[in-house]
Amino acid sequence: MLRGVASDLPMTACLECDLLLPMPSVAEGERAACPRCKHLLISHPKDGFSRIQAFAISALVFLAFSFAFPFMTMKASGLENAMTLGQSVLELYENGQQALAFLVSCFIMLVPAVILVAVLAVSVPLARERGAPWLVPAARLVFTLSPWSMVEVFVIGVIVSLVKLMAMADIILGISFWSYAAFSVCLTASLSSFDKSWIWESIDRVSAR
Amino acid sequence: MSAFPTETAAAQGLATCHTCAKVAPASLHHCPRCGASIHLRMTDSLARTLALVLTACILYVPANVLPIMTTTQLGTDEPSTILGGVVYLWHHGSYPVAAVIFIASVMVPLGKMVAIFYLCWTVGREHRTRAQQRTVMYRVTEFVGRWSMVDVFVVAILVALIQLGGLLSIHPGAAALAFSGVVIITMLSAESFDPRLIWDLERDEDE
Numbered sequence: 001m002l003r004g005v006a007s008d009l010p011m012t013a014c015l016e017c018d019l020l021l022p023m024p025s026v027a028e029g030e031r032a033a034c035p036r037c038k039h040l041l042i043s044h045p046k047d048g049f050s051r052i053q054a055f056a057i058s059a060l061v062f063l064a065f066s067f068a069f070p071f072m073t074m075k076a077s078g079l080e081n082a083m084t085l086g087q088s089v090l091e092l093y094e095n096g097q098q099a100l101a102f103l104v105s106c107f108i109m110l111v112p113a114v115i116l117v118a119v120l121a122v123s124v125p126l127a128r129e130r131g132a133p134w135l136v137p138a139a140r141l142v143f144t145l146s147p148w149s150m151v152e153v154f155v156i157g158v159i160v161s162l163v164k165l166m167a168m169a170d171i172i173l174g175i176s177f178w179s180y181a182a183f184s185v186c187l188t189a190s191l192s193s194f195d196k197s198w199i200w201e202s203i204d205r206v207s208a209r
Numbered sequence: 210m211s212a213f214p215t216e217t218a219a220a221q222g223l224a225t226c227h228t229c230a231k232v233a234p235a236s237l238h239h240c241p242r243c244g245a246s247i248h249l250r251m252t253d254s255l256a257r258t259l260a261l262v263l264t265a266c267i268l269y270v271p272a273n274v275l276p277i278m279t280t281t282q283l284g285t286d287e288p289s290t291i292l293g294g295v296v297y298l299w300h301h302g303s304y305p306v307a308a309v310i311f312i313a314s315v316m317v318p319l320g321k322m323v324a325i326f327y328l329c330w331t332v333g334r335e336h337r338t339r340a341q342q343r344t345v346m347y348r349v350t351e352f353v354g355r356w357s358m359v360d361v362f363v364v365a366i367l368v369a370l371i372q373l374g375g376l377l378s379i380h381p382g383a384a385a386l387a388f389s390g391v392v393i394i395t396m397l398s399a400e401s402f403d404p405r406l407i408w409d410l411e412r413d414e415d416e
Contacts (some may be wrong), residue, residue, distance in 0.1 A: 083366075156356075
């Protein structure tokens with residue numbers, strides 16, 4: 001079966017164990033895994049592009065909202081202090097930790113925002129079966145940056161801080177926090193449909209025209 | 210004569226693009242679809258992985274010895290390290306938070322570094338552990354990487370939230386940056402490890 005290399009059959013190789021296979025043809029709603037190491041080869045999600053776009057747009061809206069309101073408020077012995085999402089980075093900067101402020105702002109805001117814009121730049125033309133000159137660089141950007149988005153880790157960080165402080169102060173989670181949590185869910189939902197092999201196959205298809 | 214097992218793409222001189230998963234002849238050097246550079250196996254995978262994981266081990270020392278944050282209460286400064294914070298929480302009965310921080314900040318980074326050393330060591334020595342198990346180990350190592358940042362984010366939140374002037378305030382410590390360095394460098398290290406090396410040697414043993 002592996003002699004297909006010489007034929008016209010499109011081939012693929014598992015990215016984790018390098019097993020050479022004919023490209024599995026998956027219908028909408030199906031996925032295929034490597035028979036040897038079980039690595040996911042391709043997944044064609046149901047209503048993929050609509051899902052990707054809907055969640056990506058929602059995620060961007062939720063992210064924008066989460067800048068506008070208090071993120072967390074603490075009350076202790078008659079004193080009150082509210083923080084915004086931006087302050088979590090600004091205070092680090094003002095405390096002399098510029099490098100850390102830069103890293104944190106990348107991981108929790110900049111990288112996910114760039115990913116979402118690139119996801120839209122790829123999925124909007126593809127959903128209409130159209131090509132665009134930026135398809136390839138935008139798709140590359142998404143797959144290169146995606147390990148560096150740490151939105152859900154930050155949400156867990158908020159919950160840990162909340163429990164840590166509960167004993168000494170009253171902590172109120174603000175609108176921004178809930179908006180940010182929704183942003184985290186939408187980002188994950190959008191990216192989980194953005195399958196590497198399927199997206200690149202779709203780009204091939206529209207570019208061939 | 211190819212050194213690669215016969216059923217692999219590499220044995221046919223084909224390389225898979227890491228950015229777009231396209232299979233193309235390695236002699237092209239660049240992926241015909243997305244333009245990323247392609248190789249049969251990642252260049253100097255083991256050397257790069259080991260160099261990065263050693264760097265992370267070195268950075269892990271200041272990350273644990275220096276204070277991650279300083280609490281200023283009524284004029285007195287009280288610095289605390291990562292482990293100090295875990296012990297403090299445990300003594301005050303916050304067992305779940307103490308466990309989360311201990312797992313994310315101590316066990317995950319240490320476990321990751323041990324796992325990466327182990328994977329490199331077994332690739333170099335044709336160890337007889339099953340390839341499937343080691344592949345799972347690699348996947349777990351890659352997946353948990355980002356979660357160690359929890360403690361750094363907690364510091365960022367506390368610094369912004371606990372600002373009651375002279376009464377009570379929290380300032381970030383040098384360990385926060387060192388620890389982010391550990392997380393980032395171990396992530397890069399896991400990324401530069403080529404899991405296909407695990408399977409290359411597995412085949413050679415069978416033959």
